[in-house]
Amino acid sequence: MIEVAKDPEKQLSKNIVNHFGKNKLQELTDKNQLLFVSYDDLADLKVNPHQMFPLPMNDESGPDGGPAPQVHPKFFYAPIVAFTYDYDKDELDVLGIQLERTDDARVYTKNTCATHHCYYNTLRQARHPLYTFLRQTSRDTLVLNWAARGSLVKYDANAFGDYQSPVGVGQVMQLINKMWSRYSFFESTGLPNELASRGFTEDVQIPAYLYREDGMKLWNAIGGFATDFWAKETTDPDKGAVKGFPTSFEDKETVAKVLQTIMWMASGLHAAVNFPQYDEFAYVPTNHGIFVQT
Secondary structure, three states: OOEEEOOOOHHOOOHHHHHHHHHHHHHHHOOOEEEEEEOHHHHHHOOOEEEEOOOOHHOOOOOOOOOOOOOEEEEEEEEEEEEEEEEEOOEEEEEEEOOOOOOOOEOOOOOOOOOOOOOOOOOOOOOOHHHHHHHHOOOHHHHHHHHOOOOOOOOOOOHHHHHHHHOHHEEEEHHHHHHHHHOOOOHHHHHHHHHHOOOOOOOOOOOOHHHHHHHHHHHHHHHHHOOOOOOHHOOOOOOOOOOOOOOOOOOHHHHHHHHHHHHHHHHHHHHHHHOHHHHHOOOOOHOOOOOOOO
């Protein structure tokens, strides 16, 4: 996700620093005008490029009922994107994009190319008083996750994910594993902590960042509405295994914080990730989904 730059020489690549100059980037940083996104997890994926069909399951995918020819490798990048924020216009603009992670990687700007788009049940106890409070946030989540395992992330010769994404199903599962290994309930999905981890502290005023501006309004409203019974199962390594979740509730403040975080995940966070999908994917030139060598 997007972050506010604090130390551009450490957070950005040498290529971007050399292209725009340390002084210019530091000046933007001092004014909280330099932001960035670095897709580091993609750089660590083991297979790039990869074939359309997973090799271990490629037995009957070819035109003659045999193995499909491995002649269409798919590619993906691990880009680093730098942005500038104009406080007068409340606009975020692309400063530069580096696609490859090599010493001689090119940095693209608006003068060299068009903008490149670089593109994420715990409670079923009906008799408990909190069930009514939370049931809408967890409704149908188990069946949806079950359905996704048999479709979106299914690993076979005709995997939907291999057609839909340049990264591929095998690599997506690597990403999920990496993200889960560093996940913490409050730090990763509690909005204020998650924003602060990316540099969006209270002293950084960017009104046009509506995810934060509108998200905090919703977060605070949920916190005002939300004020220990599932902690044990949620944190049990053999059951919920949610890291960072409280192992017990000693006061109402902790209960309220947990409810606030869950409701935020099921409302504002989910909407921010999923609602723009039609606008993004319906217009094909906007979504450069797959790079295939022919």
